[in-house]
Amino acid sequence: MHQWRALVAIRTQHIKGDKAGIARFRGKGGVKVLLNLLKHPECSRKVLDLALSILANCxxxxETRLEVRKLEGINIVVDIMKRNVALETVQNRAARALGNLAMDPESSALIHSAGGVPLLLLCVSLSSAPSSPTVAPPSDSSPKLECAQSAARALLYLSDSPSNRLSLLTQGTLSALAPLIAPEYPPGLRRAALRTLHELTKGCGVECAREVSRSGVLSQLGVMATGESGEHFEELALKTLANVCSQGCLRPLVGSLGVIQRFTEEVKKDPLRSGVFLKALCLCCKEAVNRAKVKENGGLEVLMTFLSSHQNHPLSRFAILACVDFVFDESAMEQLQELGLVPVLVARLAKLARGEEHAAESLESFDFPPPEGFRREEAGREQGSSSFLSLRSWLLSEGLISSEGELLDSSGADAEWPPPRLPPISKLWLLPPPSPHQSSPLPASLAKVALESPPSVARSGPYHHPYHPEPWTPESPILLLLSRFSHASDPSAALVSSAVISDLLCYLTQHQDPSSRCFRMLCRLSCNPSCLQALVRTGSVALIRHRLCSNEDGSEGRQRQTDRVKTKVKQLGDALLNNLRVQCESGFGSGVLTHVMLSGSESDRMNCALSLPFITSNKSLLKKLLLDCGGLLAALKPLPQYFRLLFGCLSALSGSVKPKPVEKNPTLTPTGASPPLLKKPRLEDSSCPYGSSDFDLVLELDDATRFPANREAVAGAGSEYFRALLRGGFGEEAQCEADEAIRIKDVSAGMLLPPLHYLHGCRFGSDPETGGESGGFQKTPLGEAMVGASRFLVLDLQRELEE
Incomplete structure (x- = not known):
């Protein structure tokens, strides 16, 4: 009786809801005394109840969990459960203690090895056993149901790793918990069971799929996912259904429950926080029956929105692989094209070629997620065997291997087992082809394989996707989709633009070994008459000539390529230009070129003119297009802009150098005519309107140099820049006082003075002796003046300076 009273005092006065009290109790050696008490088999039921309750709270x-583990308290609790199977209150408190202890991975492993799982399953099974029809269901406060809830919670924490989940599944945990989510059970028990089911289905493998199928839990989860059982169950049920989508055999049934629409809605709400639903939506695209539901419920728009907004997200590859599943669906491909899939694909292709997505694409070889059991666990944990079994089960379930023997050496020779290192996950596609009579069993030593060195995979040949005859690489799904688009009768709208062609050429010239599918796709485009006009108009011909046929590209990617690859790329460029030349020298091609030259925009005509030397050798056609249709003028029109820039740079550089005297009538040199002299600008008279203006404005440069100005003069129609600055509602500049300086950044005095003089009325004249220094033009190099006129949008001054 004294012992019982002491335990009551400890629980009510020192332990319950008080972390500091628990620490004091542990500091005075209370945990050790408590465990010694629990060891005695002669403890009364009342003492056991109180002691286990105190232990569970502690x-x-x-720190208490660490001490209990050191004192072998887990074995003590498990022994108590074995000795008191019929005492529901003792079982309840012991299950609660094990649940709290299982929050640490080390303790979870000890509970598994001590045999605690079967005892917890017994608590669950007794509460879910069918009762007589004449007996009313137990009340919410039934000791049996309370015990089941504590056991379900403990099993949740014991599902903390793939190997532990597999162990629980093989012992029938899922089937035992499935009945407890039925509506007739209390909400607390239903929620605890549902949380554990959700945890057990993570990384769903073959064993999990078997248990799910046997238990018939999917239909109940479908009802809960629709919200009919309450919103607090809806999300967990939906996530559990998303987990089981990892197994192909369960996906059709999941799709029939009407949850694909819910997956789509959840991803729409918050794509970045709905990864499990996005992955499930992508996986549901693998079966035709579910693909139709994905289309009907707006799944394609969701996938494209995610791809467009989060191109660097790790899950974006699953979205691309989901698009591959629609490759033979004409309407779906048209919809994906309209939603902008092509630019996203080619941008990603260019990044892959430049090596910018190498790390993110390390798992790209999978067209569905690898099993969670394949992930590495904490160092030193013995779970390699179960991890490999989970991987094997997953490969079998998806039809990637037909027997477990395919993961062994296909030669049949006795190989070293286990091998020293794990191959990259991306190499799992390199599985040997199945042998019709192969049925070699797994070696007995497999159970001793540590996860840090799982068995290797024999590399007898690369995997070939059913839609892709070449080895499956990170860029294969992208090229597969682009190739599918290129088979359209007129693929020019999607595939022929300067940006798309540039990224495709980047892949060919930067990737170490570009895929032949890209070669064939470009050849297909160059032979398609519907693409000729687009290739000419967008400047793609010149890009092909420069990027593929020229050997001047010294980029790092091109240097990585072998001579064989470089030769292959150059041959492709020559073949593309030859295909275009054949088209252009036909009557149809001549008509296309003439149409572009006569009715195209300025840039279209320029690109067409610059393409002509590479795609036609018909002299009469060249004469007609270049001379009669103005093609030569269109090609030369942009050049003065570059000449102006070069002229301004040279003038700026030579502004401080005194020019050498030049003859008035220079003679021609052997290489051609000498360049014209640069004459200094002149003012029309010796007066300077700028100097005699009334100043009510101050402009200050970065070096603190200040220039006065008249607000009305500079803010008039002569300069769009100053008019917007002073009258466009910019705030501080428009409302500043006369003595407040307005900062003009990144401008020199030589750039600002000529526009200021011009806006105040200073002009060029014909008298070479007038204008003097007062005009502000003589001191400024012509290059700086031109840059200033362009910067401040003084267009009239810019034209005069150019002339």
């Missing part, structure tokens, strides 16, 4: 603290 185990909410990390």
């Amino acid at each position: 185990c909410t603290e990390l």
Whole structure:
């Protein structure tokens, strides 16, 4: 009786809801005394109840859990459960203590090895056993249901790793918990069971799929996912259904529950926080029956929105692989094209070629997620065997291997087992082809394989996707989709633009070994008459000539390529230009070129003119297009802009150098005519309107140099820049006082003075002796003046300076 009273005092006065009290109790050696008490088989039921309740409360603290583990308290609790199977209150408190202890991975492993799982399953099974029809269902406060809830919670924490989940599944945990989510059970128990089911289905493998199928839990989860059982169950049920989508055999049934629409809605709400639903939506695209539902419920728009907004997200590759599943669906491909899939694909292709997505694409070889059991666990944990079994089960379930023997050496020779290192996950596609009579069993030593060195995979040949005859690489799904688009009768709208062609050429010239599918796709485009006009108009011909046929590209990517690849790329460029030349020298091609030259925009005519030397050798056609249709003028029109820039740079450089005297009538040199002299600008008279203006404005440069100005003069129609600055509602500049300086950044005095003089009325004249220094033009190099006129949008001054 004294012992019982002491335990009551400890629980009510020192332990319950008080972390500091738990620490004091542990500091005075209370945990050790408590465990010694629980060891005695002669403890009364009342003492056991109280002692286990105190232990469970104390185990909410990390330090207490560590001490209980050191004192072998887990074995003590498990032994108590074995000795008192019929005592529901004792079982309840012991299950609660094990649940708190299982929050630490080390303790979870000890509970598994001590045999605690079967005892917890017994608590669950007794509460879910069918009762007599004449007996009313137990009340919410039934000791049996309370015990089941504590056991379900403990099993949740014991599902903390792939190997532990597999162990729980093989012992029938899922089937035992499935009945407890039925509506007739209390909400607390239903929620605890549902949380554990959600945890057990993570990384769903073959064993999990078997248990799900046997238990018939999917239909109940479908009802809960629709919200009919309450919103607090809806999200967990939906996530559990998303988990089981990892197994192909369960996906059609999941799709029939009407949850694909819910997956789509959840991803729409917050794509970045709905990864499990996005992955499930992508996986549901693998079966035809589910693909139709994905289309009907706006799944394609969701996938494209995610791809467009989060191109660097790790899950974006799943979205691309989901698009591959629609490759033979004409309407879906048209919809994806309209939603902008092509630019996203070619941009990603260019990044892959430049090596910018190498790390993110390390798992690209999978067209569905690898099993969670394949991930590495904490160092030193013995779970390699179960991890490999989970991987094998997953490969079998998806039809990637037909027997477990395919993961062994196909030669049949006795190989070293286990091998020293794990191959990259991306190499799992390199599985040997199945042998019709192969049925070699797994070696007995497999159970001893540590996860840090799982068995290797024999590399007898690369995997070939059913839609892609070449080895499956990170860029294969992208090229597969682009190739599918190129088979349209007129693919020019989607595939022929300067940006798309530039990225495709970047892939060919930067990738170490570009795929032949890209070669064939470009050849297909160059032979398609519907693409000729677009290739000419967008400047793609010149891009092909420069990027593929020229050997001047010294980029790092091109240097990585072997001579064989470089030769292959150059041959492709020559073939593309030859295909275009054949088209252009036909009557149809001549008509296309003439149409572009006569009715195209300025840029279209320029690109067409610059393409003509590479795609036609018909002299009469060249004469007609270049001379009669103005093609030569269109090609030369942009050049003065570059000449102006070069002229301004040279003038700026030579502004401080005194020019050498030049003859008035220079003679021609052997290489051609000498360049014309640059004459200094002149003012029309010796007066300077700028100097005699009334100043009510101050402009200040970066070096603190200040220039006065008249607000009305500079803010008039002569300069769009100053008019917007002073009258466009910019705030401080428009409302500043006369003595407040307005900062003009990144401008020199030589750039600002000529526009200021011009806006105040200074002009060029014909008298070479007038204008003097007062005009502000003589001191400024012509290049700076031109840059200033362009910067401040003084267009009239810019034209005069150019002349």
